Amino acid sequence: MGDLQSELQNWYAATQAYEQALAAAEDLYQACTLLDSQAGELKATADLPRRAAYAYAKTGQLAKALETIERGRARGLSERLQRDRADLAQLQQQRPDLFDRYRDITNQLQNLESLQREQQVRDRQALTPEQHRNKAQKLRQDLTEAIAQIRQVPGYETFLQAPSLTEIQQNLSTEAPTIYLIPTPNGSLALIATPQAIDPLWLDAFPEATLTDLVQTWLQADRESKVANYEYSKDPESLAKTQTRNEKREQWHNMIDQGTRQLWDNLMAPLIDRLKQHNHTQAILIPTGLLGLLPLHAAWTPDPSRPTGRRYALDELTFTYAPNAQSLVAARAIAQRFPDSHLDSILAIDNPRQDLPSSEREVMAAVKTFPHPTILRHEKATTATVAANLGQQAIVHFSCHGTANFFDPLNSGLLMNDDLLTLRELFNLKLTEGDKPGIRLAILSACETGLPGLDLADEAIGLPVGLLQAGVAGAIASLWAVNEQSTMILLTKFYDLWRNDHLTPPIALRQAQQWLRSATPSEIRQLTGIGLRGAEHPFAHPYYWAGFSYTGI
Structure with missing residues (x-):
């Protein structure tokens, strides 16, 4: 009934219907005792919090809209963080x-x-x-x-209750607005939240149908490129397979170009304009629905004044991502245990399958500024050894292969020498249990390490969220199969900016991406010693740098 009233734009009637639906969905969810039954209920009502939040905002109930979308986003993560880290x-x-x-x-x-x-x-x-x-x-x-x-004990009267608007806003960052991006069939909405106010930005020229079409085309191009590359790897001497691989790779690169261009005019440009009106230089994005699959920071518009002829969203502000606001409370608590003076140790996983030529150079660049590095290289990087070492160092860097399983995200993971270190195993690490302080930052230099599952997109079940639940404050991960050489150069620059220029990790990543896309071969040689020939800006295309994003604190 709420959906029907929304189609008719009878917003007050829609909010009444959605309120009843949310209450019924909550009763059913609370009746579930197991993870699989909880997931089933969440899947059945996947778009309900988004549609309801949009309707509440249409009637001016911004507080209700914020509460609804926060409670409906990454719910499993929030409940377990509250329960296990109270x-x-x-x-x-x-x-x-x-x-x-x-x-x-x-x-x-x-x-x-x-x-x-x-x-x-x-x-x-x-x-x-x-x-x-x-x-x-x-x-x-x-x-x-x-x-x-x-709850009978003084000071614990609201223990484990759903957060109120006051609690949500108290926990928001004071340094950057938290922005919920909410696509619905009627259009999209950005709720720009700070501890003091909630500012709605209507993005009705970017409805959910536009997003769905974009994501379907995006994923198909990515999938076809992977298949062609796999077929080529089995028979690299075949001219036909070589040609198909090159064609599909070009189509995938074109899709990244076209898709990120589509994200500018009706989504990111209006948002950036609003943020700059309030003099914001940083923003935390909580993309809901299928928006979590796309590099919003890489939305672009033509700009002849730039070296590469484009202006990207990340040129305007530093964007980080979060599954919800509640997760940042736990991440912030972990980050506070690691002042810069305590960031002296790193665990680096180096090329477990021994098939990444640039891995050793990348790992050495990662560890060189840490007095106490631990490197697990090649056959030493087994799932058991890596899991046993996680949590003993402030930083962890994975240079390896990764994989995302859209429809079974618990089977997503990082490929070690013997097996896959899965998301399921990361969930179980308990890096903050007892005297363990957690991990300040995880750098996942591997393919598709930032992708969530599709079945429950708003649960954001993926490697970054798994790490946040396990006890990591921040994670750098990728949205697609990244180029090994450009990734090594990007992360070498990241460590240089973070450790030597003392930028924060999110700002260091942003500036490393800006540097890589406009870097010349001579500048790359000066940083890494690698000699490149060809284009003036060999890694200008967003394929080479835009896949990486920063989640958490």
């Missing part, structure tokens, strides 16, 4: 018995969820064993009772 120091002093009970229940739930993820990975269609269901139901009941008791 500040219970005061409770431990006042009610140690209740503290111990709560910790015991949540530890059992974490272990059970790990078993459920393993079951999902083994057989995506399989039902969770009955004993798991019974145990989960009992633990959920115990947790509900424990939470009710904790």
Whole structure:
């Protein structure tokens, strides 16, 4: 009914219908005891928070719109961050018995969820064993009772309740606005949120249908390029396969050009204009729906005054990304444990499959400014060894292959010497448990490490979010299969700007991308020692640099 009223633009009637639908969806979700059933409910109502938030904003209920979209975005991540990283120091002093009970229940739930993820990975269609269901139901009941008791303790009256508008705004960054980008069939909406205000920006010239068409064409071009490259790798002497690979690669590069151009006029340009009116130089993007698959920072417009003839969104502001505002609270707490003076250690994973010629050069550039580096190279970089070492250093750098599984994102991962280090395993790392401080920054120099799954796009289930849940404050990851040589050069420049020029990691990444796209062969040689021939700006095309983005703090 809400969708029908929205089509008719009867916004007040739409909000009433959506409010009932949201309440019913919440009841069904709360009745779920297992991850697979929760995912099923979220999938059934995937676009409901976006449509409802849009309707609330149309009726001037901006606070309601913000609450709705924040609660509906990356919900699984938020709930587990709240549950597993709640500040219970005061409770431990006042009610140690209740503290111990709560910790015991949540530890059992974490272990059970790990078993459920393993079951999902083994057989995506399989039902969770009955004993798991019974145990989960009992633990959920115990947790509900424990939470009710904790709320009786002074200072914990709102423990684990859904965040109110006041709490959401209090947790927003004071340095940069947080922007929820919300596509719907009626058009798109940007909610520009700061601790003081919510500013709506209507983007009705960019409806969801436009986005869907763009993403479908984008993914098809990417997929066809991968298939052609795979066929070529099996028979590199074949002229026909070589020609097909080159044609499909050119089509994919053209699609990146065309797609990022489409993102400018009706989406990013109006947003940038609004942000610059308020003198913002940085912004945190929370792209909802299918927008999370696209490099919004690489939207562009022609500009003859620029070296490459284009002006990109990242030329105007520094953009970072986040799954939701709640995740940044946990990320900020981890980042605060790592002042610059404590960033002296790094774990580097170097070319586990021994098929990346530029990997060693990249890793040496990464570790050279850290007094205490640990390098796991080639056959030493096994899944078990890497997992055991994660969390012992402030920074982790992966130079390896990666893969994104759109329809089974728990099987996305990073390819080690023996096997895939999967998202499922990253979820289970618990890098902040006990005395562990977490990880300040993870650099994923691998293909498609930033892509979320398609089935539950608004849950943002992907490697960056998996790392945030595990205990990483910030992550640099890619949206597509990146070029090995340009990635090495990009990240060499990133480390130079971050470690030697003392820029923040997001600003260092942005400036490294700007530098790479306009760099000449002589400038590249001066930085890396690599000699290149050909174009004046060999890596100007966004394929070479725009795939990387910064998630978190």
